[in-house]
Amino acid sequence: MKTLSKILLAPLLCAGLAVQFAASPAGQTQCSLGNQLLAPIDLVALTGDPSCCAVEEAWGYYWVYAFGSGQIYQCKYDPSAAQSPTFVLSARYDFSNNMPPTIPADMTADEAANRLYVGGANGAGYKFKYDPLTSALSFETRITPQFQESLQGLCYDPGSGLGYTKENTNALIEFKLTNGVVTNVLNAPGINAFGLAFDSVTGTIWATDDGRVPRITQIDPRTGIETQNSFVPNPDPLGLGQNSIFCGADVMAFDNGSTTCQAIAVVLFNSRPALMFYALGPPPPPPPFLSLDGFNAGQIATLAVSNATPFDKVFVALSLAGGGPIATSFGPVSLTPPILIFPGTIPTDANGNASLQFQTPNFPALPFWFQGIDLQSLILTNGISPIIG
Numbered sequence: 001m002k003t004l005s006k007i008l009l010a011p012l013l014c015a016g017l018a019v020q021f022a023a024s025p026a027g028q029t030q031c032s033l034g035n036q037l038l039a040p041i042d043l044v045a046l047t048g049d050p051s052c053c054a055v056e057e058a059w060g061y062y063w064v065y066a067f068g069s070g071q072i073y074q075c076k077y078d079p080s081a082a083q084s085p086t087f088v089l090s091a092r093y094d095f096s097n098n099m100p101p102t103i104p105a106d107m108t109a110d111e112a113a114n115r116l117y118v119g120g121a122n123g124a125g126y127k128f129k130y131d132p133l134t135s136a137l138s139f140e141t142r143i144t145p146q147f148q149e150s151l152q153g154l155c156y157d158p159g160s161g162l163g164y165t166k167e168n169t170n171a172l173i174e175f176k177l178t179n180g181v182v183t184n185v186l187n188a189p190g191i192n193a194f195g196l197a198f199d200s201v202t203g204t205i206w207a208t209d210d211g212r213v214p215r216i217t218q219i220d221p222r223t224g225i226e227t228q229n230s231f232v233p234n235p236d237p238l239g240l241g242q243n244s245i246f247c248g249a250d251v252m253a254f255d256n257g258s259t260t261c262q263a264i265a266v267v268l269f270n271s272r273p274a275l276m277f278y279a280l281g282p283p284p285p286p287p288p289f290l291s292l293d294g295f296n297a298g299q300i301a302t303l304a305v306s307n308a309t310p311f312d313k314v315f316v317a318l319s320l321a322g323g324g325p326i327a328t329s330f331g332p333v334s335l336t337p338p339i340l341i342f343p344g345t346i347p348t349d350a351n352g353n354a355s356l357q358f359q360t361p362n363f364p365a366l367p368f369w370f371q372g373i374d375l376q377s378l379i380l381t382n383g384i385s386p387i388i389g
């Protein structure tokens with residue numbers, strides 16, 4: 001048993017930890033790379049708009065951007081009927097006065113900050129604010145990046161807080177979405193991306209490549225180099241007798257009513273745009289979960305972590321100053337410096353469970369913030385913010 005008042009002050013070292021890559025699944029399964037998960041969603045039938053070109057899943061909705069009309073459509077997916085899952089149009093937002101009509105573009109979301117970004121082929125970015133109380137979207141500002149490049153392909157890494165863009169030049173550009181400041185430029189030839197999607201499970205970027213052989217391919221954002229994972233989707237999903245442009249994309253956990261996969265949603269643009277879903281692999285395991293019991297003044301409390309790596313170690317940190325967040329290489333840390341770390345590590349059992357008991361300080365109503373990390377997978381637990389009872 002440890003005494004909370006004796007916990008040592010130590011820095012939470014987050015930078016420089018390597019991203020862990022997930023291997024592509026072997027064999028032909030429902031979640032095999034490139035497997036089509038759902039029948040094509042006819043976006044003209046759904047929205048009435050033939051210029052839909054980008055998709056983003058955020059806040060429980062699918063957002064579809066139409067470049068020709070300046071509209072953003074808010075759609076809800078209902079997987080309850082496994083044989084015929086449906087998409088329903090929830091709301092329509094006209095931003096034609098804020099964004100000039102342009103060629104197909106992409107969009108991405110910072111869900112923690114309630115912001116949606118649309119990249120324009122004119123080189124400008126457009127930031128929108130999502131209201132979690134009303135589920136409404138409103139225009140906020142235009143962003144002019146500090147580089148001469150289209151934002152036709154656009155994605156966001158919630159771990160680093162950085163955005164990426166790449167179109168038809170050699171460069172994969174890393175920059176701050178909030179102000180357009182460039183933080184890195186990588187040589188990434190051979191990919192003409194009309195859409196980018198960040199995969200938080202593997203720490204990679206999926207790009208829609210409209211080169212000589214249209215395909216969807218995976219990029220390591222640390223080097224700009226392609227991995228061995230790519231596939232060629234059906235270029236004519238609606239049977240129109242014409243090829244499509246692979247446009248905006250997003251990666252998410254997808255449930256088609258019977259199978260859950262890690263998937264990419266892609267808009268295939270032609271005279272009748274369609275929304276397609278393709279598997280990227282099996283869903284990730286549930287993240288480590290942190291809980292606290294018996295947090296009462298002067299009594300013994302128990303911190304518990306579940307879903308961690310079996311027969312390994314976790315550690316738990318806390319703050320008295322607040323719940324962050326701090327952007328790190330493996331996700332936002334929900335603690336505000338100064339950060340206190342429990343001395344040593346906590347072993348996990350065969351089921352990936354770990355627990356630690358400590359004596360609660362005798363300070364009723366004092367707030368705390370806790371968070372842990374699995375030292376094998378480098379995956380953060382949830383943050384919790386209990387108050388001493």
